[in-house]
Amino acid sequence: MIYRWLKHASICTVITLAPQIAWAQQASLNVVATFSILGDFAQEVGGDRIALTTLVGADGDAHVYEPRPADAVALARADVVLQNGLLFEGFLTRLVQASGTSAEIVEVSQGADILDDPQGGHYHYYGDRTVFHAAPYDPHAWQSVANAKVYVENIAQAFCAVDAQGCSTYTANAQDYIDELAALEDEIRAQIAAIPEDRRVVVVAHDAFRYFQRDYGITFLSPQGVSTDSEASAADVASLIREIRAQNASAVFAENISxxxxxxxxxxxxxxxxxxTLYSDALSGPDGPAPTYLEMIRHNLSTISAALAVD
Amino acid sequence: MKMFLLRSSALALVASMAGGAFADEEVTAWRLFVSDHGQAVVTVLDAVNGNVIDTFDIDGPASLYRSDSGETVFAVQGSAGAVTAISTGIAFDDHGDHADIDVSQPGLTGLVVTGERPSHFVENRGQYAAFFDGEGLARVFTETDALAGASELREVDSGAPHHGAVIPFDTSDIVSIPHPEDPSNAPVGVRILDRDGNQIGDDYECVGMHGEAVSGNLVAIGGCADGILIVRSSGGEPVIEPLTFTDRLPQGRVSTLIGGRGLQYFLGNFDASTVSIIEADAEEPFRLVELPTRRVHFAVDNVRARFAYVFTEDGQLHQLDIISGDIAQSVRVTGPYSMDGHWSDPRPRVAVAGDSVFVTDPLEGKLHVIDAASFEVTGEIEIEGVPFNIVSVGGTGIVHGDHDHDHDHDHDHDHDHDHDHDHDHDDHDHHDDHHDDDDHDHDH
Structure with missing residues (x-):
């Protein structure tokens, strides 16, 4: 067998996609949000100054989303791309690369109060060596309304950075929405307080509610890890049944994405x-019970409260 | 263990190390598996340096399919009646923020599934279905069993010998429906069977059914006179719906399909010199791309998700931009390979490994190497015999150093997320493009 490399030619052609940035002509900001909850935040902040594309729509699961060529086109045209980060959107890096976008990629969870994930790692054994792989953070930070406020502030900053003329609008919209979020937090605490303390353990399909647990005092058990990408094993389920009995869990909920x-x-x-059914990683469609973030949290709260009310 | 240590660096993502430990290393390994048009042999090459790693004698000339994980290559030997499993020696373990790579020698696993005239080979939801045309049934097994060298084969019977296919799902299978009057004609549709062979729901008409591919959680079934079938997964079970040609399309038929990876789309033929980019949920689901001459073969690029490659009979390789729907670049690679003559004559096949595209040149006994970025021919590898089918496996991963590993949990939340979460370990010609590898995207 003969192997030889030919000389590289000196002319190197690289094809790039020129983003079709048109906001100056259209007086709006082209915004891509990776999933529906971020899309709702973006719309609240951007109002009619933005043209919004949401990649993973209502009831969609970003953990396992398969992006399409049309998504790459949307990214190529975007001025701002909003992502949650924390390894939530596993598809995004490849999509950004495929699109050739020059848009700002903004991780809106920056600065939020993020949960280290004590169970987000596992050991591998290589001969006599042990290797630990960490999945260090829980990405579902929006289930804390306090974190949602940080998301909204980050979105307003991102929009201001690209569209200075609209900054006062974005800032005002964000403040109005943050006020609504503050009121929502008060509602949550009041309703949770009405649930007997010995009935505050429930079961869901995947670990999407640990921020809600941390901030509001409902304990969520689940058979799966943080991502819906990994299937629960029979051993996981058996262990969970034991845990349900040990903790005297009071209710089991389905999730809209699972x-x-x-x-x-x-x-x-x-x-x-x-x-x-609780809404975890995605909003419902417009005819469902959770078409916006505010309605999603209220729906989850009322569903939990109803199931845990003393008979 | 043979490793290819191309690059190593003290990566930011790696461990907090105990005293005296070594840094974890980033390792890249790509391998090419090449079958011969007339000989019962599979040659394994190091795609990075072109060296032969090993050669395996099998039972007959083979079409090659790689598993989704890249850990196994299957040699489907239609004339010899055998499907032989080969361990590629490259395995990844994905951890979200990085993947571990384990590189070892390739080898025959010991699993050889035998039967009469194996043809279409499909992987879906962790199961492989090898369809034996001469018996009209598929033998189904998992990669774990294939790598272990033994398997209890599950059989799915279509009812009559024919050129068909089975697509496995969690508790049911999609099975081609033989032509009721003459099973030697193309199938007339598909149906869903449960594990006991009982039909679930109605038949789905697809007269001329041929070709299937997987892209993410979607399956496409080709060959229908009026379009293709799209199969969505609901709770692990198939939901089948037609995707019909729109009125504005000229006469055509999509009977050879491959699935995109990184972007969810299908690439299909349409007529001899036109290919179709298919997006099931797009406003116009079929985008046609005209080629300068007739198509010989195509492959998707899973490293650079926006590109696929089409080889045409004039000896040119074309880089197809899936997003714009245009041919971005073309390069002449071989002499002409006319599509006249027998469908199974030796003609070039395409595979992507890392930053290079490899094209077999059967009549010259060579592989041509094309740089994926500059799109220029940068090398060639001479191979004895008539190199024909080619698949690649490989990518980049981490090999952990010799230390008591404990990941650093004190990450700053501001850490850079720009790492390639998906990793480039999956060239993924999607192993169910076997019909294409066989180049029997003809009317049966």
Whole structure:
């Protein structure tokens, strides 16, 4: 076998996609939000100054999203791309590369109060060596309304950085929305306070509510890890059933982004009723109960409260 | 263990190390598996330096399919009636923020699935279905079993010998429907069977059914007179719906499909010198791209997700921009390979490994190497015999140093997330483009 490399030619052609930035002509900012909750925040802040594209739409699961060529086109045209970060959007790096976009990629969870994930790692064994792999943060930070305020502030800053003329509008919109979020937090605390303390343990399909747990005092058990990308094993489920009994969990909830069969099985085996559907990583469609972030949190709160109310 | 230590650096993501420890290393390894048009042999090459790593004798000339994980290559030997599993020796373990790579010698695993005239080979949801045309049934197994060298084969029977396919799902399978009057004609549709062979729901018409591919969580089934079928997964089970040609399209048929990776799309033929970029949910789901001459082969680029490559009979390789739908660059690679003659005559095939595109040149006994960025021919590798089918596996991962590993949990939240989460470890010609590798995207 003969192997030889030919000389590289001196002329190197690199194809790049020129982003079709048109905001100056259209008097609006082209914004891409990676998933529906960020899209809602962006719309609240940007109002009618922005043209918004949301990649993972209503009831969609960003953990396992497969981006399409049309998404790459949207990125190429964007002025600002809003992502959660914390390894939530596993598809984004490749999509940014494919699109050739020059837009600002803004990680809106920056500065939020992020949970280290004590269970987000695992050991590997290589011969006599042990290697620990960490998945260091829980990405579902928006389930804390306090964090949602940080998201909104970051979005306003990102818009101001690209569209200085609209900055006063973005800032004012953000402040109005943050005021609504503050009121929402008061509602949450009041409703949770009405739930007996011994009934504040529930079960969901994946670990999406640990920020809600931290900030508001409802304990969520789940059979899966943080990402819906990993299937729960039979051992996980058996362990969870034991945990449900040990902690005297009061209700099991389906999630809008997850197959409900697993939690239905868990509810059956644990002798619990399915308490309804919670919205974790995505909003509902416009006709559903959670088309906006505010409505999503209120829906989750009322669903939990109803299921945990004393009979 | 043979490793290819191309680059090593003290990466920011790696461990807090105990005293005397070594840094973790970034390792890149790519391998090419090449079959011969007439000989029962598979040659394994190091795609980085062109050296032969090993050569495996099998039972007959083979079409090659790589697994989604890249850990296994399957040699489907239609004339010899065998499907042979080869361990590639490259394995990744994805950890979200990085992937570990383990590189070892390739080898025959010991699994050889036998039967009459194996043809279409499909991987879906962790299962492989090798369809045996001569028996009209598929034998289904998992990669774990394939690598272990033994498997309890699950059989899915279509009812009659024909040129068909089976697509496995979690508790059911999509099965081609043989032509009711003459099974030697193309199938007339598909149906869903449960694990006991009982039909679920109605038949789905697709007269002329041929070709299937997977892209993410979507499956496409080709060959229908009026379009293709799209299969979505709902709770691990198939939901089938037609994707019909729109009125503005000229006469055509999509009977050879490959699936995009990194971007969700399908690349199909349409007519002899036109390919179609298919997006199931787009306003115009079929975008046509005209080629200068007839198509010989195509492959998707999973490293650079926006590109695919089409080889045409005039000896040119074309870089197809999936986003714009244009041919971005072209380069002449071989002499002419006319599509006249028998469909199974030896003609070039394409695979992507790292920063290079490899094209087999059967009549010259060579692989040509094309730089994926400059799109210029940068090298060639001479191979004995008639190199024909080619698949690649590999990518870049981390090999952990010899230390008591404990990841640093004190990451600053401001850490850079620009690492390649998906990693480039999957060239992913999608192994279900076997019909294309066989170049039997013809009317049966």
């Amino acid at each position: 197959d409900s069969r697993l939690v239905e099985q868990i509810a059956h085996e644990a002798g619990l009723e399915l308490g309804g």
